[in-house]
Amino acid sequence: MKKFYRLILRDIHLVIKGSSDAGAALLFYLLAIIMFPLSSGTESTLLISIAGGAIWVAALFSSLLSLDRLFRSDFEDGSLEQLVLSGISLETIVISKCFAHWLTNGLPIVILSPILALIIGLDFSYWWILCLTLLLGTPSLTLIGATPAALSCAIGKGGVLTALIILPLMLPVLILGSGAITAEISGLGGFGHIYALAAILPLSLLAVPFLASKALRLGWE
Amino acid sequence: MTFIFISLGLWYGLFNSPPDYQQGETVRIMYVHVPAAWMAMMVYLSMTIMSIFALVWRHPLADILSKCSAPIGASFTLIALVTGSIWGKPTWGTWWVWDARLTSVFILFLIYMGHITLVRSFEDEYKGARAGAILTLIGAFNLPIIKFSVDWWNTLHQPASVIKLDGPAIHIDMMIPLILMALGFLFFYFSFLLINVQTELNNRKLKKLFIQSFSKKN
Amino acid sequence: MEHHLMFVYSAYFFTFLVLILIGINFFLAFNRSNKNISSFKNKAKKNK
Numbered sequence: 001m002k003k004f005y006r007l008i009l010r011d012i013h014l015v016i017k018g019s020s021d022a023g024a025a026l027l028f029y030l031l032a033i034i035m036f037p038l039s040s041g042t043e044s045t046l047l048i049s050i051a052g053g054a055i056w057v058a059a060l061f062s063s064l065l066s067l068d069r070l071f072r073s074d075f076e077d078g079s080l081e082q083l084v085l086s087g088i089s090l091e092t093i094v095i096s097k098c099f100a101h102w103l104t105n106g107l108p109i110v111i112l113s114p115i116l117a118l119i120i121g122l123d124f125s126y127w128w129i130l131c132l133t134l135l136l137g138t139p140s141l142t143l144i145g146a147t148p149a150a151l152s153c154a155i156g157k158g159g160v161l162t163a164l165i166i167l168p169l170m171l172p173v174l175i176l177g178s179g180a181i182t183a184e185i186s187g188l189g190g191f192g193h194i195y196a197l198a199a200i201l202p203l204s205l206l207a208v209p210f211l212a213s214k215a216l217r218l219g220w221e
Numbered sequence: 222m223t224f225i226f227i228s229l230g231l232w233y234g235l236f237n238s239p240p241d242y243q244q245g246e247t248v249r250i251m252y253v254h255v256p257a258a259w260m261a262m263m264v265y266l267s268m269t270i271m272s273i274f275a276l277v278w279r280h281p282l283a284d285i286l287s288k289c290s291a292p293i294g295a296s297f298t299l300i301a302l303v304t305g306s307i308w309g310k311p312t313w314g315t316w317w318v319w320d321a322r323l324t325s326v327f328i329l330f331l332i333y334m335g336h337i338t339l340v341r342s343f344e345d346e347y348k349g350a351r352a353g354a355i356l357t358l359i360g361a362f363n364l365p366i367i368k369f370s371v372d373w374w375n376t377l378h379q380p381a382s383v384i385k386l387d388g389p390a391i392h393i394d395m396m397i398p399l400i401l402m403a404l405g406f407l408f409f410y411f412s413f414l415l416i417n418v419q420t421e422l423n424n425r426k427l428k429k430l431f432i433q434s435f436s437k438k439n
Numbered sequence: 440m441e442h443h444l445m446f447v448y449s450a451y452f453f454t455f456l457v458l459i460l461i462g463i464n465f466f467l468a469f470n471r472s473n474k475n476i477s478s479f480k481n482k483a484k485k486n487k
Contacts, residue, residue: 147359151339151352161342168331169359172366175324203362214276215355218348250447253454296461300454307450413462416469423472430479 003088004096011100022104025066029109032058033116051122052130052181056174058116059109059134060141064170066105067145068152068162070097071212075153075219090216091209094150098142098208106138122181129184129194133177136197143204144169150212154219173200250308256403258301260410261329262364264294269361272354282418284350287357288340289417293410295333302326325367332360346425 015022036054040047047054074080084090113134114127122130145166152162180193268287275283305323306316317323336356343349 144359147355151355154348154352155339155342161338165335165339165356168328168335171328171331172325172363200362207359207362211355211358215352218351218355221348250450253451257454292461292465296457300457303453304450307446307453311446409458409462413465416465420465420469420472423469423476427472427475427479430476434479434482 004092007083007088007093007096008100008103011097012104015100015104022066022101025062025105026108026112028065029058029062029112030116032061033120037120048121048123051117051120052126052185053178054120055113055116055122055130056134056137056178056181059113059138060167060170060174062109063101063105063138063141063145064163064166066101067142067149067166068159070101070146070149071153071216072149075216080216081220090213094146094209094212094216095205098139098146101146102139102142106134106142109138110134123185126181126185129181129190132194133180133190133197136194136201137173137177140173140197140200140204141170143201143208144173146208147212147215150215150219154215173197176200250304252398252402254301254304254308255399256406257297257304258326259403260406261294261298261301261326262367263407264290264297264410265329265333265357265361265364268294268357269364272357275351275354276358284347284354285418285421286414288350288353289414289421290410291333291336291340291353292417293413295330295337297406297410298326298330298333302330322367325363328363329360329367332356332363336360346421346428 033055036050036058037047071080074083080093083093110131113130114124117127117130118124148162148165148169151165152159155161176193176197180190180197182190183193184190268290271283271287271290274280275287302323305326309318310316336353339356340349340353343352
């Protein structure tokens with residue numbers, strides 16, 4: 001257990017030092033959200049109706065950007081191999097990296113979302129469902145994106161291809177998340193969506209370490 | 222192998238006289254749309270099983286089968302999407318709507334395309350095929366979403382009427398051409414899967430021979 | 440229902456178009472790989 005915490009602390013250290021682009025991803029989140037009111041006019045009712053979805057889309061893109069680097073820098077300079085050789089299982093490393101990623105990307109997204117809801121014009125009485133869906137959804141986004149990130153290590157390059165693979169996989173989470181907000185606003189009740197989101201999380205938690213480890217080992221062959 | 226083609230042609234030919242067209246002509250689209258959609262899902266399901274074989278038991282042929290199934294599955298998915306859209310225009314009045322089943326099949330198409338791109342972006346085909354297996358498994362969760370989406374969300378697409386727990390709800394006269402087309406598509410898949418696998422094996426052998434010829438010359 | 444035969448025809452046309460196109464493509468790739476292998480084997484025999 002201690003090793004797990006130390007791994008997470010290590011990744012957070014790297015973020016604070018600035019040698020990863022977690023901060024940039026968060027800035028992108030802010031920028032992406034600002035683009036919506038700027039592009040559709042500040043008074044329009046159109047903006048209010050898509051506000052919840054827009055925040056979700058921005059969250060998606062933000063995590064997409066920072067996921068690319070999830071394993072790559074450690075993979076390339078060999079420190080990932082060192083960690084495995086020192087006796088820590090690859091699956092543990094995967095989970096710890098995902099958790100650290102969520103702490104530096106997903107959690108800030110959730111925390112910032114009420115403020116951004118104000119900016120984008122979402123009906124503020126619904127801030128709680130926005131936060132709840134993001135809270136349940138962002139860990140799944142991290143996990144779902146982890147395996148393609150590991151695959152991109154095996155390929156060597158990445159970038160657009162990784163994004164191309166990650167985006168369709170993230171779409172159900174997006175649909176459920178913003179669907180919950182829309183359903184709640186229109187009075188239908190978003191809790192069905194929330195339950196589905198809650199179901200995706202443990203499923204991906206089970207499957208992803210196994211698959212991501214396979215992908216990383218593929219890169220070492 | 223051409224034998225299989227001929228049986229394909231026979232199945233296709235037989236369907237061309239669907240006995241009951243009282244519902245109007247557009248229902249005939251069902252005879253291509255539904256089997257195509259069935260194939261789209263079935264191909265992905267078999268790819269998932271092959272991927273499990275490839276990753277867990279390291280069966281050498283399994284990931285080749287999975288890799289070669291993908292383009293066929295993607296084509297069936299495309300056919301299902303487009304024929305569904307064409308069917309939708311006269312019956313529902315719209316080319317497309319973002320209901321649960323349409324969206325999730327579209328996601329399936331995107332996953333197929335991502336798979337095809339991923340597998341071919343590796344220098345080493347063996348690695349590429351294995352990476353494809355991993356990707357297939359991640360995307361596999363989409364499959365139950367497709368199947369059950371029409372039950373969970375009550376939107377535009379028609380719910381299941383063929384495979385239900387208490388037997389099919391569709392008239393037998395329409396079942397026959399439906400099943401015939403489905404079988405025809407199935408044979409199409411099998412025969413072209415075999416061809417593609419053989420092509421892939423040929424290409425891999427070709428690469429090996431090519432590399433060997435260099436070492437022999439020295 | 441009115442005469443939506445046009446839709447039916449286009450749906451079937453599209454379906455078979457796709458199937459025939461990819462079928463031809465797969466077939467051609469297969470033949471090409473066969474030809475490549477046999478030409479390679481002939482080259483190897485000639486060089487010996």
